[in-house]
Amino acid sequence: MIDDRNILMGNRASTLIYHIARNLPQETLCLLPANVCYVVPMSLKLAGMRIEFVDIDPVTLSLPPDEVLRRIYRDTDPVTFLLHNRPYGARLSQDDDFLREIAVDRPNVVLVDDRCMCRPDLDAAEAELVPGVDWTLYSTGYAKYCDLGFGGYAFNINRTSLGVTKLTALQRGEQLSVFMKEVDRLLACGDALADNSDLYSRDWLDQRLLELSEAEYFEQLRIRRDLMDQRKRAINDTYREVVGLSYCLPDNYQNWRFNILSSNRDRLLQDLADVGLFASGHYAVSAKLFGSKNFPNASALSSSVVNLFNDLYIQFSQVEQVADIVNKHLRVYGVESAVG
Secondary structure, three states: OOOOOOEEEEOOHHHHHHHHHHOOOOOOEEEEEOOOOOHHHHHHHHOOOEEEEEOOOOOOOOOOHHHHHHHHHOOOOOOOEEEEEOHHHOOOHHHHHHHHHHHHHOOOOEEEEEOOOOOOOOOHHHHOOOOOOOEEEEEOOOOOOOOOOOOEEEEOOOOOOOOOOOOOOOOEOOOHHHHHHHHHHHHHHOOOOOOOOHHHHOOOOEOOOOOOOHHHHHHHHHHHHHHHHHHHHHHHHHHHHHHOOOOEOOHHHOOOOEEEEEOOHHHHHHHHHHOOOOOEOOOOOHHHHHOOOOOHHHHHHHHHEEEEOOOOOOOHHHHHHHHHHHHHHHHHHEOOOOOO
16 A cells, blocks of 8 residues: 555555556556556556557667657547556666656656666665656566565655555456466467457456565565675676677666577577576567557567576576577677667
8 A cells, every 4th residue: 555655565566557547537548668568558458448559769679759749749539648668677867858758748647657677776765766757666576676476566756646545455366377378378379369358357467465564575675686686797797798798788778687689589599498498588569469560669679689587597507508508699690789
């Protein structure tokens, strides 16, 4: 719930997105990046929102300001809810400036600064919140920067609470794994999700409150963040040394995982899997699940990016092995990064 310091907390960050949306008028039009994690648009639709997608900028991998502003300012059916995520956890000053501009010029637009892939900030002062943003969202769920296996929180400092005062524990999300497998299958096949799909009605959204007190939760987070800061720094240094920088995203995009670009991504993922190693290729163009198809920049990134693990899911003994395989692969299939 929100306390006197305006912190909204729940068992998952998607729970918070759902409850924020539930307290807005039904059929509010939400604008999202085309490659946002599919749980986000699913949560918004479950809350009764309409969703619209926009392609990412090919250089920053973030939302393109001109196109977003066009949709906010248009006369017919303008966007009144914007979820702006930080690509691979990159905190870009131009994103802050853009959000600040919208907050000043269009104060009726609800702004969510999605920092779920960022290194989590422990309080509002450390977060350097963007003035005028309604909610600044963090996650400590599975595979995030600080993976506690649960938890999400959002700061709301600049405006009123928009009516969100309490999270009601309605569902436990017991079918989440089944839900994710089915959605992953649809994405792999390129199929759209029907508006009347029974996936919407399944118990996949964990709406429980945190079982820990706020003090206990943030103490666990502080300890885990110290550990992950050291671990990610050491592993990233190895990747940079062995792989080199030409095919890597810039440093500020390397917090969540270590991201590289390959013209034959699937071959590299398979080469790693063949020797018992692993990497990921996030994020798919989730907009395709909802019948939207023309997103060339998000599609190009999705087909070339490989996320190398730099967390507790990989042992230090495996890091150099991964780096060596990646290095050999990139000599043949590497794509020089134009991101920055």
